[in-house]
Amino acid sequence: xxxxxxxxxxxxxxxxxxxxxxxxxxxxxxxxxxxxxxxxxxxxxxxxxxxxxxxxxxxxxxxxxxxxxxxxxxxxxxxxxxxxxxxxxxxxxxxxxxxxxxxxxxxxxxxxxxxxxxxxxxxxxxxxxxxxxxxxxxxxxxxxxxxxxxxxxxxxxxxxxxxxxxxxxxxxxxxxxxxxxxxxxxxxxxxxxxxxxxxxxxxxxxxxxxxxxxxxxxxxxxxxxxxxxxxxxxxxxxxxxxxxxxxxxxxxxxxxxxxxxxxxxxxxxxxxxxxxxxxxxxxxxxxxxxxxxxxxxx
Numbered sequence: 001x002x003x004x005x006x007x008x009x010x011x012x013x014x015x016x017x018x019x020x021x022x023x024x025x026x027x028x029x030x031x032x033x034x035x036x037x038x039x040x041x042x043x044x045x046x047x048x049x050x051x052x053x054x055x056x057x058x059x060x061x062x063x064x065x066x067x068x069x070x071x072x073x074x075x076x077x078x079x080x081x082x083x084x085x086x087x088x089x090x091x092x093x094x095x096x097x098x099x100x101x102x103x104x105x106x107x108x109x110x111x112x113x114x115x116x117x118x119x120x121x122x123x124x125x126x127x128x129x130x131x132x133x134x135x136x137x138x139x140x141x142x143x144x145x146x147x148x149x150x151x152x153x154x155x156x157x158x159x160x161x162x163x164x165x166x167x168x169x170x171x172x173x174x175x176x177x178x179x180x181x182x183x184x185x186x187x188x189x190x191x192x193x194x195x196x197x198x199x200x201x202x203x204x205x206x207x208x209x210x211x212x213x214x215x216x217x218x219x220x221x222x223x224x225x226x227x228x229x230x231x232x233x234x235x236x237x238x239x240x241x242x243x244x245x246x247x248x249x250x251x252x253x254x255x256x257x258x259x260x261x262x263x264x265x266x267x268x269x270x271x272x273x274x275x276x277x278x279x280x281x282x283x284x285x286x287x288x289x290x291x292x293x294x295x296x297x298x
Contacts, residue, residue: 004024005057005059006062007020007050007061008285010284010285010288012107013082014034015032015034016035017031018049021289025289027282033045039084039085043093047097059100060292062288062289064105064108064288065090067106069106069152071105071106072152072298073091074091075088076088076090076104091104105146105152107284108130109146109287110290110291111242111277112128112129112141112155112287113146113290113291115278116141116144119278119279120276120277124141124236124237125141125143125237127236127238128239131242131246132180132241133245134180136180136226138155138156139155140155140236142236146297157226158174158176159174160229162229179226181243183219184216188200223256224263228272229263232264239260239275240276242280247277250276
C-alpha cells in the first residue's frame with residue numbers, strides 16, 4: 001500500500017508542535033518549540049518545521065488550537081492563552097506560506113477525533129472526549145461526526161457555571177475555576193505552600209490524609225457533576241477522559257464513573273461507560289492529522 005502523509009500541528013499556549021504523520025495515524029517526525037508570541041512569527045516557525053521534514057510529500061495540514069475559533073474560515077478568534085494570535089486568519093496565512101490545504105479546529109475536537117477514529121472510542125458511534133488539564137474542554141462525536149456547532153464553539157464546557165449549593169454557590173464560578181488542574185494547583189498551594197503542585201495533593205489523597213481528602217473530595221465532586229451534566233445533555237455511548245490530571249491520576253476514571261452515576265436517572269445508572277484516553281499527550285497531534293477528512297455537524 002502506498003503511504004500518504006499529513007502535516008499535523010498542535011498549537012498550545014506554551015508549546016507549538018508540528019509533526020509529519022503517515023497514513024493519518026503514525027507520527028514519523030515531530031518537532032516542538034515554545035509558542036511564538038506573535039502569530040506571524042508562528043507561521044514562519046511552522047513553515048520552517050515543515051521544511052525540515054524534507055521531501056515529505058504531505059497532502060494536507062491540520063491544526064488543533066485553543067478556542068474560541070472559527071473552523072469554517074480557519075480564523076483564531078480570542079483564546080485567552082494566545083493573546084498575540086487574536087483574530088488571525090490562520091488558514092489563509094498558512095496556506096499561502098505552505099501551498100497546502102489547511103484545516104483548523106479546536107484542540108479538544110482534534111483529540112476527540114483521534115480517540116474516536118483510532119483510540120479508546122473507535123467502536124462507539126457517539127462519544128465525548130473531555131480533557132481535564134490546565135483548563136477543561138470537550139470534543140463531541142455524534143453519529144460518527146464531530147459536533148462543531150453553528151459558530152464553532154461546541155465543546156467549550158469549561159465555561160459552564162457549576163456549584164453544589166454551598167460554596168461556591170451555583171452560577172458563581174465556572175467548571176474550570178473549580179475543577180481544572182489550575183484549581184487543583186491553587187488548592188495545593190493553599191495547603192502545602194508556594195511551590196506545591198497538584199501531584200502532592202493527589203499523593204496525600206491516596207494515603208487518605210485528612211486535609212487532602214477534605215480539599216480534594218469537593219473538587220472530584222465538581223468534576224463528576226460537570227461530566228454528568230454533559231452526559232445527560234448528549235447521552236453518548238462512551239465518555240473518554242484525558243488531559244494531564246487524568247493522565248497522572250488514572251485512578252480518577254473509576255472514581256468519577258461511580259460518582260457520575262449518582263447524578264443520573266436510576267434507569268441510566270451503570271450505563272455511563274467512562275474510560276481513559278489512549279493517546280494522552282499525542283491525541284491532539286494525531287487528531288490534527290485526521291481533521292481534513294473529518295465529517296462535521298454545524
